[in-house]
Amino acid sequence: MDEEGAPRDGFTFESALRACSGAWSAELGRAVHRDALTAGLAADVSVCDALMEMYAQCGDMEMACQVFDAMPERDAVSWNVLLGGLLGHGGLSAQATEAWRRMLGEGHKPDSVVLSAMLWHHPGDGKQGREVHAWVIRHWLETELSVENALIGMYSRKNELGHALSVFESMPVRDLASWNAILSAHSQDFRVLMMFRRMVDFGARSDETTFMAVLSACDNLGLVEGGMRLFSEMENKYRIQPNVQHRTSLVNMLGKAGMVREAYEFMSKRACLGNEPTVLRALLHASSVHGNIRIGEISAEKLFDLEPENAHDFVTLMKMYENTGRLEDLEKVKKMMRDKGL
Template sequence: MYAQCGDMEMACQVLDAMPERDAVSCNVMLAGLLGHGGLSPQATEVWRRMLGEGHKPDSVVLSTILCHHPDDGKQGLEVHAWVIRHGLETELSVANALIEMYSRKNDLGHVLSVFESMPMRDLASWNAIISAHRQDFRVLMMFRRMVDSGVRPDETTFAAVLSACDSLGLVEGGMRLFSEMENKYTIQPTVQHCTSVVNMLGKAGMVDEAYELTSKRACLGSEPTVLRALLHASSVHANIRIGEIAAKKLLDLEPDNAHHFVTLMKMYENTGRFEDLEKVKKMMRDKGL
């Protein structure tokens, strides 16, 4: 009761006072600690005491404790070893949590080992493996494997794969997937999806195409995240026309954000527009930036 209400101090006192603790009480206590304080020293102590007394954590607790491990921590490896010894590596939620843990560590070898040994996979499994490939060119292959297996991608899937295409410069594949998302799967693009695509196109010097994508979607015209990506791409590739459009909208939305002024000044400086550069400097002085 105390653990569910968030009173961890009282819950610990009750647990300590119990003459005989069972697996249920330990699981409830550990789940409460993890839910309210993450992998705190208190939670770690309960975990070690639980194992020392021979109590078996359930799949929910195992999944939660794996998700809370720091990227560089060794305890996650200890938990994985415990999972293997007790034959729980095929539990779907546990396997998914292991994939996410190793993904945070950028340990693609262990990620693939866990994934390929899974007897069954759900949408969360595929989303986790695709996210793990965010810096790996096999990400598109993983997406196709997912679709071929009969699992329908969702908004999260496309957020992960489009972000990977942005990072890896996979423009053709990224645009094909963006089109599939809208036309085949009828998923409405979010700001996150569009920002990835604008960044991806901008890095490739396709600033006009990036602007066309945003101009077709009126809702994106007032999204600072998308506009910042567009302004940055315009500055890098000296696209004054689109850069000024993005900058004007950004300065209307965030008039005191000095970064927008600086990006605009760099664009003018790099293209020899020194008169415009001085105007922006004056605007900054007038605003006290």
């Protein structure tokens, strides 16, 4: 276009900037930015929104904020783009909070995507989470599915099961994300298996995330029988192939209950787990806690081969030897660490 002297307007620059975002190329984006300034489009709201989105996508939030601050006029899209960019960079949550309040103060409304992001990215700030929830209620957005799911997720991370349930029970429509969110909220609650059965009775389809949430809760709560049954159903009834996280959770659960031999047998029957550091580490930890020297040594030996520079594995084995009075073996492990420079 430039070489042929074709006229370029705001839409041209918006399209070019979207292409730069898709290519994750801040360098090309800055070149388009320079051309936009030369073309006298520095104050065009749509072009500035596209510039902010491009810089945010490419990880340069400093430039995105500079573009925003220089805009003589802003619309709701401008604020949503800024907020989305700030929330996408976790370390900028304080600026996002300030931008949120400025946005509302100027009478602009966040879209459902940004609203959900506000809730997902601020799990530790209870006051702000309730502030956003109150805004949702005042503006009649309780029935926005993505927002409701984000509210459940926020209360789940704050361990406020009562509030999460209140949102869940009031939902006129639920999807898989809703069920997974409420199951995660039950991570410390013994009713988690009842909630899962309720999900099944409701006819909702489970996925890997569903089983991860319930198995993690069974691990946390020591619900060994229920967890084992659920794992079996996952494989045989629901035909979902367990991943490493599911299996590690099961090994953890058995190990915490003192069933170290059963955990080892579970791992041994699945050859693929014999070389998974997370599974072996869970088994080594359980062996150390419950004093199962034989299985602890087997796990540690495999870990030393897989992760020769991981000092934590050596330390766990040393603690096991120390706790069981095997001081000579403890000194051997210490020497191994010194020889490796750990």
